[in-house]
Amino acid sequence: MTTLLAASTTVWLDQIVTGITRGGWIFLVAAGLTLVFGVLHVLNFAHGSLYLVGAYVGAALGPAFGGSLGAFLLILLIAPFAAAAVGGAIEVGLLRPTYRRPLLYQFLLMFGVVYVINGAVEAIWGVETRQLSAPHALTAPVHIGAVTIARYNLFTLAVGIVAAALVLLLLHRSAFGRDVRAVAQDPEMAALLGVRVGRVRTLVYVLGAWLAGLAGVITAGQSAFTTTDGVTTVILAFVVVIVGGMGSIWGAIVASLIIGVADAVGAIAIPDLSVAIVYLVMAVVLLVRPWGLLGRPVHA
Amino acid sequence: MDAFRLAGVAATVALALGVAACGSDDSGGSSGKASSSKGGDPIKVGYVVSKTGPAAADANSDVVGAQLAAKEINDAGGVDGHKIEITVRDDKTDPTTATREARDLALSGNVNILAGATVTAIGAAIKEVANATKVPYLISTANGASLTEVDPSPYVFRAWSNSRVMPGPVADYASKQPWKKYVLVTGNNDFGKSISDNFKSYVQAKNPNAQFVKQILVEQGATDYSAAINQLRSIKPDAVFLGGVFGASFIAFAKAAVPAGIYDDAHVMGFMGNADLDAVGSLVPAGKQIGYNAYYNTYDDPFTKEFDEKIKAVTGKPSDGSNFVGYMTVKWIAEAVKRGGGTSREQILKGLSGASMDTLIGDVTIRPGDHEATGSYFYGIVDKGADGKPAFTQVGTAPGTDFLPPDKG
Numbered sequence: 182m183t184t185l186l187a188a189s190t191t192v193w194l195d196q197i198v199t200g201i202t203r204g205g206w207i208f209l210v211a212a213g214l215t216l217v218f219g220v221l222h223v224l225n226f227a228h229g230s231l232y233l234v235g236a237y238v239g240a241a242l243g244p245a246f247g248g249s250l251g252a253f254l255l256i257l258l259i260a261p262f263a264a265a266a267v268g269g270a271i272e273v274g275l276l277r278p279t280y281r282r283p284l285l286y287q288f289l290l291m292f293g294v295v296y297v298i299n300g301a302v303e304a305i306w307g308v309e310t311r312q313l314s315a316p317h318a319l320t321a322p323v324h325i326g327a328v329t330i331a332r333y334n335l336f337t338l339a340v341g342i343v344a345a346a347l348v349l350l351l352l353h354r355s356a357f358g359r360d361v362r363a364v365a366q367d368p369e370m371a372a373l374l375g376v377r378v379g380r381v382r383t384l385v386y387v388l389g390a391w392l393a394g395l396a397g398v399i400t401a402g403q404s405a406f407t408t409t410d411g412v413t414t415v416i417l418a419f420v421v422v423i424v425g426g427m428g429s430i431w432g433a434i435v436a437s438l439i440i441g442v443a444d445a446v447g448a449i450a451i452p453d454l455s456v457a458i459v460y461l462v463m464a465v466v467l468l469v470r471p472w473g474l475l476g477r478p479v480h481a
Numbered sequence: 482m483d484a485f486r487l488a489g490v491a492a493t494v495a496l497a498l499g500v501a502a503c504g505s506d507d508s509g510g511s512s513g514k515a516s517s518s519k520g521g522d523p524i525k526v527g528y529v530v531s532k533t534g535p536a537a538a539d540a541n542s543d544v545v546g547a548q549l550a551a552k553e554i555n556d557a558g559g560v561d562g563h564k565i566e567i568t569v570r571d572d573k574t575d576p577t578t579a580t581r582e583a584r585d586l587a588l589s590g591n592v593n594i595l596a597g598a599t600v601t602a603i604g605a606a607i608k609e610v611a612n613a614t615k616v617p618y619l620i621s622t623a624n625g626a627s628l629t630e631v632d633p634s635p636y637v638f639r640a641w642s643n644s645r646v647m648p649g650p651v652a653d654y655a656s657k658q659p660w661k662k663y664v665l666v667t668g669n670n671d672f673g674k675s676i677s678d679n680f681k682s683y684v685q686a687k688n689p690n691a692q693f694v695k696q697i698l699v700e701q702g703a704t705d706y707s708a709a710i711n712q713l714r715s716i717k718p719d720a721v722f723l724g725g726v727f728g729a730s731f732i733a734f735a736k737a738a739v740p741a742g743i744y745d746d747a748h749v750m751g752f753m754g755n756a757d758l759d760a761v762g763s764l765v766p767a768g769k770q771i772g773y774n775a776y777y778n779t780y781d782d783p784f785t786k787e788f789d790e791k792i793k794a795v796t797g798k799p800s801d802g803s804n805f806v807g808y809m810t811v812k813w814i815a816e817a818v819k820r821g822g823g824t825s826r827e828q829i830l831k832g833l834s835g836a837s838m839d840t841l842i843g844d845v846t847i848r849p850g851d852h853e854a855t856g857s858y859f860y861g862i863v864d865k866g867a868d869g870k871p872a873f874t875q876v877g878t879a880p881g882t883d884f885l886p887p888d889k890g
Contacts (some may be wrong), residue, residue, distance in 0.1 A: 195711035203705065210623060233786070277847060308537035309756050310729045310734070320740035324883045331707070404704035404733030405760060441873070446709035452698035453669065455708075 196445045202334035204441030205341030209399055210414055211421035211433050212344060213392035219278055219386045220365040221280075224292040227271060228393050229415030231264040231297035233408065235394025236401045237302055238263040242309040243401075253402065257340075261394030267298065268390020272383045280368075280382075287357045295411070303408050313401035340399060344392065345434055348470025352430065353389075361385060365428070420459055424466045426476020435474055437470040523566040524559075524593050524824050526551075526814060527586030529600040529607055530621070534574030535702060535728060538756060539803040540599045544569050545796055547596070554811070557736055560818045561745065565811060566590065574599075576606035583610040593824050594619060594817075596640075596810050599803075601672055601706030610789050611636040613657045615832045617817075621810040622775075622803050625672055638847050640690045640810040641775055641856035642881050648676045649884035650772040650861040652683035654877060655674065656691070660719035663733025665696040666726060668710050673701070673725020680722050680750075681846065683884070684810045694718065704733040710741045723751035734839070735761040736771070740816050750860070753873075754801045762863055762871025770863040772852065776805035776841075778860045784841040809856070813847065842878055850888040857881035 214228045239260035246252035271294055279286045315333055323330045352358040362370035364381045371376045396414075400406060421440060427431025440459055447458035454461075472478045528547060531538035544567075551565040559565065568590060572579035579598075586592045587610055590653040593612055598604035604623035611618035611634060618637050620628055626643040655663075663684065667677040677694030677696065684691045695716055697709045703726075713721065721743070726734060732753050738744060744766045752755075761770075778800045780788040785800075788808070792800035813836065818824055821832025835849040847858045857880060861873025 189715055192711050192715050195714075196708055199707040199711065203707065224719075302538075308532075310539065310732060310760065312729075312732055312760050315736075320736075322741055326611070329711075329741070331737065333740075334707070345717075404706075404736055405706070405729040406727050408536055410536070410704075410729070446707060448699075451709075455698070456669065456700045459498070465700065 191327050192449065193446075195330075196443060196449055198328050198330055198332060198444030200442030201329065202338040203439060203445055204438035205334075206396070206399060206403070207417065207421055207441050208341045208437035209337070209392065209396040210349060211425075211437060212419040212430070213396075215420040215425065215428055215430060216348065216392070217358070217386055218422060219430070220361055221276075221382055222428075223276065223287055223386075224284075224291065225386075225389065225414060226288075227268075227298060228418055230295050230302075231300055231393035232397040232400075233392045233406070233411040234267055234298065235397030236313075236406050236410070237306050237397075238394070239398035239401045239405075240313045241306065243313040247368065248314055248316055250293075250318045253313075253316045256313070257395065257398050257402075260398045261391045262307045264394025264397065265387045265391040267319070267388045268393075269383060271390075272386035275480060276386065277379065277382070278385030287340060288326055298458070299363040299408055308408055310405050311352050311401065312405035312409050315402040319402070321426035335405065337338030337395055337399055340395070340436040341437075344395065345430065348388075348392075348430055348465060357381075357384070375462040389397045417459065420463045422473075424463055424473060427475025429473065429475045430456070431471055432475030439474075450453040492846045506683075510780075521562050524566045524818055525585065525590065526565060526811070527590055527597075527750075528567050528569045528596045528621075529572050529579055529583050529586070529591035529595065529597040529603070529843065530562045530569065531574040531603060532569075532571040534775045536574065536599040536693065538728075539622055539754075543597065543599065543807035543810075545792065546800075546804035547563050547621070547808075547811045548807075548855055549791055549795060549804075550811035551815075554815050560815045562825050563818060565704065566810070572603050572606075574603065576602050579606040580605045580610055583607045584614070587611075587614040587616045587791060592616065594814055594827060594829050596735050596814065597621050598623035598628075599681050604815050608637050610632055616826055617833060619813060619833065622806045624676075627671070633851060636830065638813075638852040639665050641806045641845075642858055643853060643885075644672060644676050645679055645886075646775065646856070646881045646884045647681055647703065647752075648722070649678035650858050650879040651771060652680045653687070653879045653883075654771065654860050655720060655722075655748075655750065656687035657682045658720070658748070661690050661692055662716070662718045663693045663717040663720045664713060664716055664747075665693060666706075666713075666723050667696055667698055668701050668703075668725025668730070669698040670701050670725060672731045677724030679783050679884070680724060686799065688831075696809075698758055699730075701725070703730055707738045709734070710743060713738070713743050713747070714741055717746045719747055721749045723749065727752040731757055732760045732770055735765055739764050739766075741846045744771045745876055753861075753863075755799050756801075756864065758871055758873065758877075765863055767864045768862055769814065771860055772863060772873055773858055774801035775856070775858055776800070776858050778803075778861060779861065779873045779878045780841065780876045780878075782841050788841075792829075792843070807850035809840065844881075845881070848885075848888040852885075853885055853888070854866065855881040855885065857884075 218227045242256045319333045319336050323332050360376045362379050408463050421436045425436030448455045532540045540757050555564045569580035601623045604620050619620050620639045624644045629679050665677045667673045683691050750771045789800045817829045817832030821828035837846040842844050857878050859875040859878045864874040866872025
């Protein structure tokens with residue numbers, strides 16, 4: 182309680198705004214995972230490793246591209262394609278044969294993939310902490326009234342909003358999106374209707390991997406990372422997917438904002454328990470609404 | 482499987498991953514047998530470090546330093562004819578794995594001594610094995626004072642310095658500055674709290690005007706420092722001490738704190754190595770960031786210059802604190818064999834207790850009572866070096882004995 186009273190109103194406002202912007206980052210981390218689950222029904226534990234690929238490639242490109250805003254934006258677009266390429270190889274080479282097999286095959290396969298990718302990342306880039314320097318144009322703070330916001334956080338929120346809009350448009354306003362929804366609902370029927378199910382699955386997994394890579398590059402610019410960050414990231418992403426409702430993009434958006442604000446406010450209100458706040462949110466949602474905030478209950 | 486059950490499975494796996502990331506503990510083992518001490522027998526060193534995990538870079542540096550020392554000793558003919566053989570095992574930052582590896586080295590590998598530990602939890606696991614197998618254990622880079630202070634073991638010794646000494650010299654430096662308003666940014670764990678508390682008590686003892694107005698707890702391994710930054714911006718301290726905030730966490734803090742203007746008002750003290758300097762050295766304002774570590778390659782001393790060249794020849798990179806502590810660890814083992822008169826476990830135990838060596842900061846002793854080494858830490862101010870690039874400048878230290886309780890031995 183002392184801590185609650187000690188923080189000034191400005192700090193509280195700063196934290197709430199920070200939490201909203203952090204929600205943008207959390208959505209980026211979780212978007213690819215929820216997309217892949219929603220369509221492929223795959224619990225993609227390799228998501229965190231694909232995030233790492235994006236982060237490492239982004240950090241490796243940084244010195245070569247220079248520190249301008251244009252160079253940074255270019256890296257932001259290019260580096261996730263490395264994750265997308267790895268994702269494509271995983272789906273075509275490894276996942277495809279498992280869709281008709283018991284779920285345990287996918288579990289074991291994905292765990293194996295995590296170890297292989299993380300090992301490869303360590304072999305290529307080593308175990309040292311890495312980061313990508315963000316351009317000055319994205320680092321200065323922005324003052325809005327009494328509230329001060331890190332410009333990079335606003336940038337992250339903007340990228341999160343754009344990514345959410347594009348994914349939603351792609352799913353609900355395009356021919357490809359129609360195919361994706363058909364495959365998600367009933368792949369056999371979609372195939373009978375002429376949808377190239379294999380191609381749709383591959384492209385969805387590639388898109389999910391690209392989004393994971395994008396989150397990795399964003400993180401590299403904001404802070405720093407090591408090879409262990411893939412595991413912590415995939416845990417957070419799963420929490421968002423569970424809280425929002427498995428496979429629901431809108432659910433992931435809402436869950437990201439709730440978790441972002443809860444985490445930021447909790448860091449000041451109950452700092453001793455800050456590590457547990459995200460899991461407390463998940464536990465409450467699982468108790469009250471086990472299918473997630475915007476998910477749908479499925480009856481056997 | 483429906484979505485509901487999948488959600489349950491996903492939640493369980495997510496929690497399991499979290500628990501696995503935190504690690505678990507184990508203890509036990511049977512008693513081991515001492516090696517012979519015949520002339521020419523190798524000195525087998527079982528080196529257990531966290532080559533996988535967040536401290537992997539430190540673990541690798543530790544091993545490089547240890548292997549360099551072993552090569553130098555062996556090239557010079559060994560210790561009284563005994564060559565040093567180092568077997569490195571990766572504990573994967575998991576105490577259970579550390580226990581298994583240490584036990585295997587002690588029993589099947591029949592090592593003369595165990596060494597290593599990159600983090601304190603791993604050191605505690607190896608300590609249990611040392612107690613059970615009666616094998617001497619020399620802690621390398623793990624700093625937790627609890628390893629030697631809680632349930633002291635006749636088999637456990639430390640190669641350089643502990644968490645009491647870590648913040649000592651930088652606190653000494655801080656107490657001489659005109660800084661009054663301090664904030665502690667502390668990793669929310671025993672280690673972070675311990676070094677933060679020690680820093681505070683050292684500064685307050687030497688500067689009665691120092692006011693510690695706030696302690697901000699941050700999640701261990703955090704890379705989002707928004708909450709801490711927002712509070713610091715509101716408090717506007719003269720000095721910030723980061724305790725238990727290192728590696729990726731330190732870099733994340735600096736990257737958030739610079740644009741937020743924290744360095745405009747405050748000097749920031751944090752555990753820093755060369756990788757941190759590379760990452761944020763040109764970002765932080767000159768003279769406002771102070772690093773602390775077990776060693777800085779810019780310390781003005783003949784040993785440092787020579788050691789730095791030796792490490793560069795091996796790795797192509799400047800030497801760092803873990804290189805140095807690993808190097809000292811094997812030097813201690815050689816010294817213990819000399820003092821003890823042989824390579825058996827009993828002789829090494831006898832040789833380690835009370836051993837003394839001339840180091841880059843003068844004589845350092847492994848105290849016979851608490852088995853703590855009297856090695857110290859260094860501080861360095863991040864500024865432009867001779868080549869115009871960021872470097873640790875004005876590097877200084879203070880005797881480790883200033884920060885250790887009296888030895889009861």
